[in-house]
Structures are given as C-alpha cells and as structure tokens.
Amino acid sequence: MAELVLHGIPGSNYVRACRLALEEKGVAYTHDPVMLRTPEALAHHPWGKVPALTHGDVTLYEALAVTRYIDEAFDGPALQPADAAGRARMNQWISAFNAYLDPAFIRKIVxxxxLRDPSDEEIIAAGVPEAAKCLEILDEALADAPYLAGDSVTLADLFVLPALNYLAMTPEGGPLLENRGNVTAWMDRMMARDSAQAILAA
Known part of the structure; x- marks a missing residue:
C-alpha cells in the first residue's frame, strides 16, 4: 500500500486536526514537519501553506479536503454523519471555525x-470579546448534544479541539472558559480520547 504522508508544521492547529483524524481512523502515516512558505511546503501546496497530504498519486491541500479524504478513503469509525442534516451541521461548524473561531482564538490570542515577543496587547484585547462570543455560541450548541454535530465525534470536533486546547494555555483562556461548562465538559470528553492523548497531550 502507498505510504501516506502528512506535510505540515507540528504546531499548526489545522495540521493537528488532520493528525487527530488519522489517529481516530487508525491510519498509519508519516508526518513531514515542513514549515510554511518553504520550498518543501510549496512542493505540495501552491500557496506554501499547511497541511498537505500525499498518498500514492493523490496530493491534496487544505485541512477540510485532507480530513474528508482520510475519512472516506480508509476503514475505521466514520467521522462524518450519515444523514444530510448531520453533515450540514458538521460543515456549518467547520465553516464557522474557519471564519470566526480560528481568527479569534488563534490569530488574535494564541x-x-x-509566539510573539513582545505580544501585541491591542490585538489580544480585540480578540478577547470575539473569543468570548464564539465560546458563548459553542456553549449553547453543546447544551443539547455531546458533540458539535450530534451524538458522535465528527470532523467538526477535530477542527475545534486543537484551537481550544491552545487557548486554554494562554492567560486569557481560563477567564474565557470560566462558566462555559458545556464547552469544558466537551473538552474533557475529547481530551480523554486516544487520538487527543497521542497528538495534543504529548
């Protein structure tokens, strides 16, 4: 069988989402820790970003394409709902993550x-209320189901978890997550999974 290689800087939350998917599916892979905008990254991603995946004659870039391929090309537990409404909810959360959660959690705070020394306190200050709004919406969504798209883990959960794991490492994370019991309970459930222990707890 052709070797599957995931290309991307280990700290990227999007690379981590892909690695979580690989672990959930039980897929053997090699991690190639290429940096952004290097010749090595450009070899697999025309914008020199990460993640990218190579598997035989298949080359893919962008985390959603990569994670959907991982789920659909390999045996193991399904990471996408079987019903149309469930898949739509999953895609809604991935879209919301890309548009709102990642910019607030990762770009403006984490x-x-x-990574910045010194930190730009104005950028962080602008990100805190945005992150608070995102967490409010997440908390409401998780009031009615254990996972973002329903009763089982999907790609949506794998996209959000690495970013929240990083947010919790910042001084802002504790106060932001305080009184967000549904979110923190979800984080506990997710972090207890073997995939998260392998990728995020190491």
Missing amino acids: IQRL
Whole structure:
C-alpha cells in the first residue's frame, strides 16, 4: 500500500486536526514537519501553506479536503454523519471555525500570546470579546448534544479541539472558559480520547 504522508508544521492547529483524524481512523502515516512558505511546503501546496497530504498519486491541500479524504478513503469509525442534516451541521461548524473561531482564538490570542515577543496587547484585547462570543455560541450548541454535530465525534470536533486546547494555555483562556461548562465538559470528553492523548497531550 502507498505510504501516506502528512506535510505540515507540528504546531499548526489545522495540521493537528488532520493528525487527530488519522489517529481516530487508525491510519498509519508519516508526518513531514515542513514549515510554511518553504520550498518543501510549496512542493505540495501552491500557496506554501499547511497541511498537505500525499498518498500514492493523490496530493491534496487544505485541512477540510485532507480530513474528508482520510475519512472516506480508509476503514475505521466514520467521522462524518450519515444523514444530510448531520453533515450540514458538521460543515456549518467547520465553516464557522474557519471564519470566526480560528481568527479569534488563534490569530488574535494564541499566536500573539505564545509566539510573539513582545505580544501585541491591542490585538489580544480585540480578540478577547470575539473569543468570548464564539465560546458563548459553542456553549449553547453543546447544551443539547455531546458533540458539535450530534451524538458522535465528527470532523467538526477535530477542527475545534486543537484551537481550544491552545487557548486554554494562554492567560486569557481560563477567564474565557470560566462558566462555559458545556464547552469544558466537551473538552474533557475529547481530551480523554486516544487520538487527543497521542497528538495534543504529548
């Protein structure tokens, strides 16, 4: 069988979402830790970003395409709902993550707080109310179901978890997550999974 290689910087939350999918499916793979906008990244992604995947004659880039391929090309537990409404809810959350959660959690708080020295406090201050709104909406969504698209883990959960795991590492994370019991209970359920222990707890 052709070797599957996931290309991307290990710290990327999108690369981590793909690795979670691979672990959930039990797929053997090699992780190629290429950096952004390098010749190595450009070899698989025309914009030099991550993640990208190569599997035999298949080359894919962008996390949604990669994770859907992982789910559909391999045996193992399904990571996409079988019904149209469930798949739509999953896709809705992935779209919302890309548009709202990732910019607030990662771009405005996590990157500034964990990767920039000095941090830009104005950017962080702008991100905190945006992150609070995102967490409010997440908390409401998780009041009625254990996972974002219903009763089982889907790709939506795998997209959101790495970002929230990072947010919790920042000084802003504790206050933002306080009184968001549905979100923190979901995080506990997700972090207890073997996939999260392998990728996020290491």
